[in-house]
Amino acid sequence: MPATRCPGFRSPALSRRELLATTANGFGSIALAGLLAEQNVAAAEMTRQPHRSSRVKNVIFCFMDGGVSHVDSFDPKPQLDALDGKPFTESKNPTANGNRQWLKSPWTFHQHGESGIPVSSLFPHIARCVDDLAVIRSMKADLPIHSTGVLFLHTGSNNAGRPSLGSWVNYGLGSENRNLPGFVVLSFGVVPCGGLENFSNGFLPASHQATMFQADGLPIDNIHPADNIARIQQTKLALLQSEDAAFSRSLAGNDAVESAIRNYEMAYRMQSLVPDVLDLSRETEATQQLYGIDSKVPSQRLYGIQCLRARRLVESGVRFIEITCPPGASNGTWDQHGDLKNGHQKNALDTDQAIAGLICDLKARGLFDETLIVWAGEFGRTPHSAGRDGRDHHPEGFTVWLAGGGVRGGTIYGATDELGMQAVDHVTTMHDLHATILHLLGLDHERLTYRFAGRDFRLTDVHGHVIHDVLM
Structure with a gap:
């Protein structure tokens, strides 16, 4: 039986002319929706709201790879002078077994600034900025192993796979400049123990991982x-x-x-x-000299370049910048099991002037109150030695310092015992340090979470307390 059409029914087949005539008005709407969507994505990527108001917008992390000796830098132990060369007989540190002796510091300490904080002669330039520092002498890490220690410092975990501190900051605050990455690592090409996992986004979106910039020349x-x-x-x-x-x-x-x-x-x-x-030719000769870029020592000049580039990146809106150690003694790390005097002296020479110059330059440009500087390694070094010129890994007590926005300068927080063996007063963990860094940026470490594998993760896991005594 032949098919019949209902009255008014029109065949669904449309010519190209009819299709264009019917949908023409929709093209503008589609284009507008695309533009608005792009703007919304850009706005979302640009800035997220912190959990509380804070003047601090950026972090510069001066990573002291290998572990600076606390008893030779910011935690003087006069008792070591009396015991120097005498046998050291007991330790809970598995790396400190064998025939060992107490070892005094080969450097002298003097009080500096109005605060009178003692600083080793290793750091004459930073000593002049001591009233801007909050020195935390009671840090404690988990293990005396570089790979896990560096990961713990960077990610809050001894195991690989977690997001880096810089990634968490970038995720929590977004970028101030959508034309630049939010997390930059200024690298000398040396990958620290623990590998590139230290700079990874982990389970956060991949756009939050670090972008590596080279030390010199084209970044x-x-x-x-x-x-x-x-x-x-x-x-x-x-x-x-x-x-x-x-x-x-x-x-x-x-x-x-x-x-x-x-x-x-x-x-x-x-x-x-x-x-x-990152074109440093735009900087004055005086500014370059402030950072030590005129130095005849290549590694000192390179570290000065990195610190000055960090300041320029802060000015341009990069959230988190990490500066790694320059090549030099012990492959550019502070890991001197032997040749302590030459190794620490070399690394201090490379970094001291540039870091002090960074502090002074940020203050002169009105950026100090908006920037947090973190100076830290993965652990300290033993007050005793298997020889007469070296120290081993020591996570039981060591020193880091903070400076910049929101930090109470001229402050000493916590203490190790009279020989620098154990953190004994206001013991501070990596989770506490991370919680404090996030707090200074206006982020609540308990609320900054990301859902992964069925549960909410955070940088500080289920630990961490803000160190309010080092805050203004």
């Missing part, structure tokens, strides 16, 4: 495109975005693909900005 290889390929590059980027976006939709928003897209976009935007931001 990133191939960052500066030739003028004649800029348009071609933009066309290629558009194609990549289109293909990756389609692939991402097919995987229901896979984070790795989404992050790859954002990284392409970030790399393209950085091309015009990063070379200018």
